[in-house]
Amino acid sequence: MNSFWLHPSLILILGALVLPLVPARLKRGYLLLIPILLFARILTMAHGEFGQVHVLNKWPMVFGRVDALSSVFGYIMSLMCILGTLYGLHVKEDAQHIASWFYVAGSVGCIYAGDFITLFLFWELMAFSSVFLIWFRRRRESLWAGYRYLLVHVAGGVALLGGMVWHCKTQGSWAFDASFCQLAVHHATPATYLIMIGFILNAAVPPLHAWLPDAYGEATFNGSVFMCAFTTKTAVYALCRGFAGTEILVVLGVIMALYGVVYAVLENDCRRLLAYHIISQVGYMVAGVGLGTQMAINGACAHAFAHILYKGLLFMGCGAVLHMTGESKFTELGGLWKKMPWTFVFTLIGGLSISAFPLFSGFVSKSMIVSAGFEEHKYWVGFLLLLASAGTFLHTGLKVPYFIWFGKNQPKKETWDRAAEPPWNMNAAMIVASALCIFIGCYTPYLYKMLPYPDLAAEYHPYTAYHIFETLQILLFTGLGFFLLLKKLVPDPTISLDMDWFYRKGWRVVLWFARKPVQLVDTWVGELYRVAGLVPLMLTARISGMFDNEVIDGAVDGLAGTIRGIGRRLRFVQRGQMQQSLAFAFAVAAALIIAYLVYSNVLAQ
Amino acid sequence: MKLVKLIQFLRERLKTVTLVCIAVLVLLAVADIFLVNNDEAHTAAERFPAFWSIFGFGGCVLIIIFSKWFGHLGIMTREDYYEDEPAAAAADGSAAFTRQDVESHGMLPPKGGAPGENHGPTPKGGHHE
Numbered sequence: 133m134n135s136f137w138l139h140p141s142l143i144l145i146l147g148a149l150v151l152p153l154v155p156a157r158l159k160r161g162y163l164l165l166i167p168i169l170l171f172a173r174i175l176t177m178a179h180g181e182f183g184q185v186h187v188l189n190k191w192p193m194v195f196g197r198v199d200a201l202s203s204v205f206g207y208i209m210s211l212m213c214i215l216g217t218l219y220g221l222h223v224k225e226d227a228q229h230i231a232s233w234f235y236v237a238g239s240v241g242c243i244y245a246g247d248f249i250t251l252f253l254f255w256e257l258m259a260f261s262s263v264f265l266i267w268f269r270r271r272r273e274s275l276w277a278g279y280r281y282l283l284v285h286v287a288g289g290v291a292l293l294g295g296m297v298w299h300c301k302t303q304g305s306w307a308f309d310a311s312f313c314q315l316a317v318h319h320a321t322p323a324t325y326l327i328m329i330g331f332i333l334n335a336a337v338p339p340l341h342a343w344l345p346d347a348y349g350e351a352t353f354n355g356s357v358f359m360c361a362f363t364t365k366t367a368v369y370a371l372c373r374g375f376a377g378t379e380i381l382v383v384l385g386v387i388m389a390l391y392g393v394v395y396a397v398l399e400n401d402c403r404r405l406l407a408y409h410i411i412s413q414v415g416y417m418v419a420g421v422g423l424g425t426q427m428a429i430n431g432a433c434a435h436a437f438a439h440i441l442y443k444g445l446l447f448m449g450c451g452a453v454l455h456m457t458g459e460s461k462f463t464e465l466g467g468l469w470k471k472m473p474w475t476f477v478f479t480l481i482g483g484l485s486i487s488a489f490p491l492f493s494g495f496v497s498k499s500m501i502v503s504a505g506f507e508e509h510k511y512w513v514g515f516l517l518l519l520a521s522a523g524t525f526l527h528t529g530l531k532v533p534y535f536i537w538f539g540k541n542q543p544k545k546e547t548w549d550r551a552a553e554p555p556w557n558m559n560a561a562m563i564v565a566s567a568l569c570i571f572i573g574c575y576t577p578y579l580y581k582m583l584p585y586p587d588l589a590a591e592y593h594p595y596t597a598y599h600i601f602e603t604l605q606i607l608l609f610t611g612l613g614f615f616l617l618l619k620k621l622v623p624d625p626t627i628s629l630d631m632d633w634f635y636r637k638g639w640r641v642v643l644w645f646a647r648k649p650v651q652l653v654d655t656w657v658g659e660l661y662r663v664a665g666l667v668p669l670m671l672t673a674r675i676s677g678m679f680d681n682e683v684i685d686g687a688v689d690g691l692a693g694t695i696r697g698i699g700r701r702l703r704f705v706q707r708g709q710m711q712q713s714l715a716f717a718f719a720v721a722a723a724l725i726i727a728y729l730v731y732s733n734v735l736a737q
Numbered sequence: 738m739k740l741v742k743l744i745q746f747l748r749e750r751l752k753t754v755t756l757v758c759i760a761v762l763v764l765l766a767v768a769d770i771f772l773v774n775n776d777e778a779h780t781a782a783e784r785f786p787a788f789w790s791i792f793g794f795g796g797c798v799l800i801i802i803f804s805k806w807f808g809h810l811g812i813m814t815r816e817d818y819y820e821d822e823p824a825a826a827a828a829d830g831s832a833a834f835t836r837q838d839v840e841s842h843g844m845l846p847p848k849g850g851a852p853g854e855n856h857g858p859t860p861k862g863g864h865h866e
Contacts, residue, residue, distance in 0.1 A: 397804035398813055473740040506779040514779065522796040598777040601769050606793035608762055613797030620801055626813040636819055 137182035139195050140173045140206065140244070141237035141254070144213070148233040152226045160221055163229060167214040170240070174206045181246060192306060194246025200584040201433070205243045205369045207582060208437045209236060211568075212361045212444055219448055219561035220354030228268050232358045234261035239362040243369055247306045248296040251370070255292065255334075258363060259285035265355030266347055277350035280635065284333070284343040292330025298323035308374060317377045317424070328375055334367035335418060336411050337384050338391050342632035344411060345395075349404035349460070353451035356403055360410055360447045361440045368417045368436050377424025385419025386516045388412065393523030395630065400623040402450045402532055403460050406443065409528050412520055413439050413486065419517065420501040423508055426585045427592070431500030433583050438493035438572055442485035445565035446528060449479030452554040452562070453536055457547045462531075462623040466541030471551035476537040478562040483533055485569040487525035487607055493572035495603065496579065496594045503592075522610040529607070530614045535623060766790045 147166035154162045183195030198206075213236045220228065238261060241254030259282065266278040300306050302323060303315070316324040333340040344364070348356050375381060392412025399405040413435070420432030452475045453468065454460045469476055481492070488494035498521065505513035535541070543551075553559065572579050580589035614621065747754055766787040775784050782788060 393800060394804045394807060397801060398808040469744050470741055473744060477740065511780055518792070519796045519800070522793050523800045526797055526800060596777060597773055598775070601765070601773045602789045605765055605769060605787070605789035606796070608765060609790045609793030610797040611758075612762060613794050613801070617798065617801050620805055624813065625816055627816050627818060628808065628812050629814055629818070 137196055138173060139183055139241070140170050140177070140210065141241040143170045143173055144233040144237040144240070148230040148237075151230055151233075163217055163221055164214070166233070167210065167217045167236075170236075171207075171210040171214055174203075174210045174240075177203070177206075179203070184246075187249070191249055192247060193250045194307075195241075195250055196244050197246030197309075198244060200586075201369070201372060202243050204433050204437060204582045204584065205365070206240060208440050209239050209243065209362065209365075212236075212358075212440050215441075215444060215561050215565055216354065216358045216361070218564070219357055219451075219558050221557040222555050223354060225268070227264070228352065228355070231261050231264035231268070232355065235265065235358060235362060237261075239366045242366050246308060248300065248308050249306055251308055252289070252293055252296060255330075255366075256289055258366065259289060262355075262359055262363065265359055266351045268355060269350060269352045271350070274350050277346050280632065281343050281347040283635075284340075288330050288333035288340070291326050291333070295323045295326025295328075295330060299327065313374050313376055316375055320378075328371075328378070331367050331370045331374070332381075332384070332418070335364050335371060335414055336367075337388055337414075337418060338411070339631045341388070341391075341411050342630045345399075345404045345407035345630070346632050348407040348410070348447075349401050353455040357444055357447045357451055360406070360443045364410060364414045365417075365436045365440055368414060368421065368432060371418065371421045372429060372432055376421055376429055378422055381422030382419050382510065382513060383422070385415045385417070385422055386513055386520075388415030388418060389517055389520035390523070391415070393520050393527070395628055396523070396527040396531075397621070398626070398628045400463055400625055400627070401461050402465075402536060403447065403454065405527060405532060406446050406450060409486065409524060410439075410443060412524060413443065415520065416498055416501050416517060419513060420504065423501070423504050423510070423513070425504055425508060426588050427507065428501060428504035430580075430583045430585050430589050430592075431497065431504055434497035434500055434579055434589075435494075437579055437582070438485065438497040438569070441565055441572070442482045442493055442569050445482035445562060445569060446479060446486065446532070448558065448562050448565065449475050449482060450532070450536075452558050453551075455558070456554055457543070457551045459543065459547050461625070462535040462539075463541065463625045464547060465536045465543050466539040467537070467543070468551055469537040471548070472537070472553055474553055474559065475562070476533060478559075478566050479536075480529075480533050481566040481569055483525075483529035485573065487529040488521055488603060489525075489529075489573075489607060490595070490600050490603060491570065491573045493569045493579075495573055496576050497572075499594050499599060499603075500589075500592060518606060522606050525607045525610050526614055530611060531621060534614075539622075762790075 144166060147162075147169070151159075151162070177196075177198050179198050179200075181194055181197050183193075185193045185195070187193055213233075216232060216236075217229065220232070223229065235258055238254045238256075238258030241257065242251055245251040245254060263278045263282045263285075266274050266281060268274075296306075299312075299321070302321070305311070312324075315321075316328070329340070336344040348359050351359055371381065389412050392408040392410070392415065396405045396408040396412070399408060417432040417435050417439070420428040420435065422428075450460060453465065453472065456472065457465065457468075459465055485492040485494045488498045498517075502514050502517050505511075505517060542548075576594065577590070580586065580592070583589045769790065770786045778784055785791075
């Protein structure tokens with residue numbers, strides 16, 4: 133092991149463990165301090181490989197592979213950790229903060245992992261800590277949604293682990309680096325496909341995506357803000373690292389981009405709608421990874437960076453509505469502009485950013501991927517992604533703000549009475565996120581310098597007249613379509629069936645199987661067991677019972693008598709004071725250790 | 738609050754706002770036809786006058802109509818569709834395990850030991866001692 137290297141995740145994990153001990157009056161400061169320390173640590177990390185450990189002299193683990201690709205993801209993850217924590221600063225329950233910090237620690241750990249074992253450990257930490265962000269909402273539905281989320285991720289984890297072990301046994305290397313990427317893209321094996329399945333499940337690529345709207349719509353108001361940033365984007369990072377240039381990802385990415393848009397039309401719950409748009413937006417990144425050119429990888433990273441901020445902002449806006457009114461369904465909301473105007477403005481900024489409006493962050497990131505598609509002469513990729521961006525503006529830029537803050541629907545009286553601007557910390561988080569969305573859109577070098585290929589990015593100019601006019605026409609004429617077809621878009625109080633149907637209703641098939649054929653076998657085995665097992669067992673039991681009565685009981689009674697005697701004497705030592713008992717126990721332990729040391733020294737001489 | 742007043746102001750003049758928006762759309766399309774240099778276009782189709790306006794509007798209409806058609810194929814369903822998950826299914830005798838079921842198999846010590854204690858509906862085929 134080389135010299136000490138402070139792993140950024142360690143700051144969060146230790147910070148989370150100490151959190152319950154922090155006095156209440158210092159808690160808010162402490163809650164902000166730890167993510168800021170994380171951010172500072174990530175800013176100060178030099179490139180290179182650190183934290184190498186050999187477990188059992190067999191498995192090399194690299195905890196800190198810091199390079200351009202991991203740095204850009206580490207930067208945005210830690211920034212989002214500050215914003216997410218600030219947003220939920222008023223939440224009293226320590227456990228919620230602990231869960232989210234462990235979750236971020238998992239994500240950051242994956243990003244800096246240089247080998248598969250480390251990656252897998254942090255990958256699972258992410259799944260097992262984020263599920264609490266769903267459970268903490270404490271609705272009956274959240275419990276079930278959490279279990280489904282966990283089961284799906286465990287299944288993905290098993291695929292990943294299986295692929296990793298298979299790959300490493302055949303290739304003899306645990307390294308997760310460019311050589312793996314070469315192999316995975318040009319000489320794909322079943323093992324690399326298994327690893328890819330593990331990754332694309334976390335990236336929510338259809339048909340492995342249904343966990344995302346299911347979980348993110350059901351998590352706590354601030355839990356979703358964390359969840360929308362970390363799981364899918366960590367998967368995008370892993371795909372960038374391991375599968376850049378895999379042709380099939382282009383197709384899957386484009387399907388994702390459109391799939392999310394179609395389901396968003398049907399959705400009545402604003403947070404589930406945003407969740408479907410995560411699928412759509414991650415589709416751009418997955419397509420970018422699939423294209424695999426330097427421009428496309430730059431685009432995927434830039435878009436992940438911008439996406440984390442604006443999607444976080446959108447979930448903050450809708451989370452604020454949920455937190456203040458208790459409602460997240462369009463059919464239960466409407467006309468809130470009078471009560472929550474600033475939340476509306478922030479959500480709109482998020483909506484304009486995701487729709488890639490000029491001067492907002494999406495404009496400078498999304499266009500890189502689209503341009504990369506056109507440059508590779510994959511025109512269908514470019515056109516279909518632009519079609520998806522029309523759909524994005526349609527829903528996130530127009531439908532969400534319109535049906536929550538305007539619309540003809542009048543919410544129930546208690547919803548209306550409860551509605552108000554959220555607490556200062558939630559507003560502050562939204563202000564910072566909004567400012568960053570606009571800053572990234574206006575000052576491109578900030579983001580472009582961080583990308584894996586900064587020289588290439590510096591040559592890319594999103595603000596050309598043609599590009600601005602192209603975007604404005606697509607978006608504004610989409611707006612025209614929205615208002616002309618507004619009647620068709622009025623949300624219905626329905627839910628939409630998705631791939632989760634198979635495991636939410638499919639279990640009935642399993643149950644039928646359990647009740648009919650399995651039970652038949654069970655009864656038969658039970659009968660066999662009774663005849664062949666139980667009768668001889670009873671006979672043996674009778675014999676051993678006799679032995680027990682005569683021999684064992686005598687011995688046990690004698691022993692019990694002795695123990696009772698000791699207990700009676702010891703009772704006077706124990707006076708019911710916990711601290712005294714503990715002190716006594718420690719004193720005895722210390723005495724024993726000293727005695728042992730002295731004894732071993734004597735023996736040594 | 739000033740922001741509320743601004744929104745109120747715009748809402749009261751909805752007609753003007755709409756007219757301004759339409760004017761912007763028309764100007765945008767006209768500017769695209771006459772002013773913008775098409776040299777950056779990737780395909781020949783993009784040279785069609787106001788191509789991206791048509792693309793935006795057509796795309797939006799296509800997405801809405803296709804999605805609604807798709808949704809009405811049976812994808813959109815009642816909100817309580819999944820709600821019979823554990824409880825109602827237990828009532829019709831197809832639950833996986835209720836607590837009683839588990840207890841009767843000796844996997845857990847009986848809670849309080851009271852036989853009459855009701856932990857949920859008993860499945861029909863649950864007991865087979």
